[in-house]
Amino acid sequence: MLNSLKQFMRIKIFFLGLLLHFGNSASAQKLHGFKGSLIYTLGPDTSAIGNYELNGNEFMLTVVSMSPNVNVSKLKGIFFPDGQLMHVEGINYNPTGGKDSLVYTYNLNYARDTTSIETRSGTRSSRRKYPVKIMVANNLGGDAIVFMPALLANFAPKRVGDSVMSSHIVFNSARKFMIKKTGSQKLLLGSSVMGMFTIFLDKDDKVQSVDGMGTSFNIKGKAGAYLNIDSVIAVNVKQLHLHPRLAIINKLDSVKTTINAANVKIIYSRPSxxxxxxxxxxxxxxxxxxxxxxxxxxxxxxxxxxxNGSELPAGTYSIFTMPSPTGFTLIFNKQANIWGTEHNADYDLLKIPMQTQSLDEPVELLTFAIAPADNNGGVISFSWDKVKASVGFTTAP
Incomplete structure (x- = not known):
């Protein structure tokens, strides 16, 4: 009789625990259900508009890019419980392209400790494998990557100071990706290549706005209600016909000179x-x-x-700057062939204060110059907007 009673109590405790588990799971799923939109601006222009939706661990994104042509990415997928990607499939197309509007399709799957990403465009296809779980990938369609924060914020840590780590697939390799809780309603999210986005949350921990200034995208985003995306596409296609847009191109350029048999060349992209x-x-x-x-x-x-008497040996270096309201510092870094947001201070070789001056007329495109100067030397300078910064050098100690 006693054994039967003990067995009954164990069964009762088991079922109570099971009910509690399902209750908690249902509650968690309910918290995971939301949808909305993001509108991104690049300076005075709207660069992308999109809807996002999360139901449990399943999500959908529709992103309309507008720089300069109207392009649409639609994708749906499944997150693992920690926010990493289990499966994604989608298409990218140009709504003005008629029967040939499809640009490419993409498919992501994680299995056997490997993330596989396949893209198809016409008769061409590409399939790559990465031995990691990931949260974002550049080749999942248009501007979709900058809309992922609205979904990934749901998987951020709860305590200020805590972070979660994953991977970002870019340049056919896996880079570290981080979501860090930096304030009660603020997150830091990104990788060394995309840069770090600041995400501002509302009282329900949903994305309210996105600050991507200083990142690879230099955009700002504002969250809002779910949109009629077909109307967004139609309006922008009509606007494109009436007012064609110029492509936003960071023109690749170079400047070079020879001073006292020393050849100096700078290669850079020119934002406007x-x-x-x-x-x-x-x-x-x-x-x-x-x-x-x-x-x-x-x-x-x-x-x-x-x-200033410090030697920069012959070779190739990357150039960075630390700007402040009181002055600029020029930095030469030993890692030359890197993306512009991948600065690693461990490889800084030389830091030089620069002279700055205000210009009467703004310079639309960033412009570098190398000019000869007295005392067997020269001056390296750059001008952009209404600021000119320069630093002198010599060819002998």
Missing amino acids: VRGRVIFGEVVPWNRIWRTGADAATKIYLSKPLYF
Whole structure:
């Protein structure tokens, strides 16, 4: 009789625990159900509009890109409980392209400790495998990557100071990806390549706005209600016909000179002002700046140069700048062939204060110059918007 009673109590406890488990799971699933939209701006222009939706661990994204042509990405997928990607499938198309509007399809699957990503465009296909779980990938369609924060915020840690780590697939490799809780209603999210986005949350821990200034995208996002995305597409296609847009291109350029048999060449991409506030916003104060766009700006030296008596040996270096309201510092880094947001201070070789001056007329495109100067030397400078920064060098100690 006693044994039967004990067995009954064990069964009762088991079922009570099971009910509690299902109750908690149902509650968690309910918390995971939401939808909304994000509108991203690049300076004065709207660059992308999209809807996002999360039901349990299943999600959907529809993203309309507008720079310069209207392009649409639609994807759906499944997260693991920790926010990493289990499965994604989608398409990318141009709504003005008629029967040939499909640009490519994509498919992601995680199995056997490997993430596989396959893309197809016409008769061409590509399939790559990565031995990691991931949270974001560049090749999942258009601007979809910058809409993932609205979904991934749901998987952020709860305690301020805590972070979760995953991977970002970019340049056919896996880079570290992080979501960090930096305040009661604020997250830091990103990787070394995409840069770190600041995510502001509302009282329900849903995304309210996104600050991507200083990242590879230099955009700002505002969350809102779920949109009629077909109407968004139709309106923008009509606008495109009436007012064609110019492509936003960071023009690749170079400048070179020879001073006392020392060849000096700088290769860089030239972002434009485009009506934006540059220093203090597009280029945040007191943060490392790539001093260009896209890949890191590079300098080639055939012979050593000397800055305030400090030697920069012959070779190839990346150039970065630390801008502040009180002055700029030029940084030469030994990692030359990197993306512009991948600065690693461990490889900084030389830091030189720069002279700055205000310009009467704004310079639309970032412009580098190398000019000869007295005392067997020269001056390296760059001008953008209404700021010119320069630093002198010599070819001998």
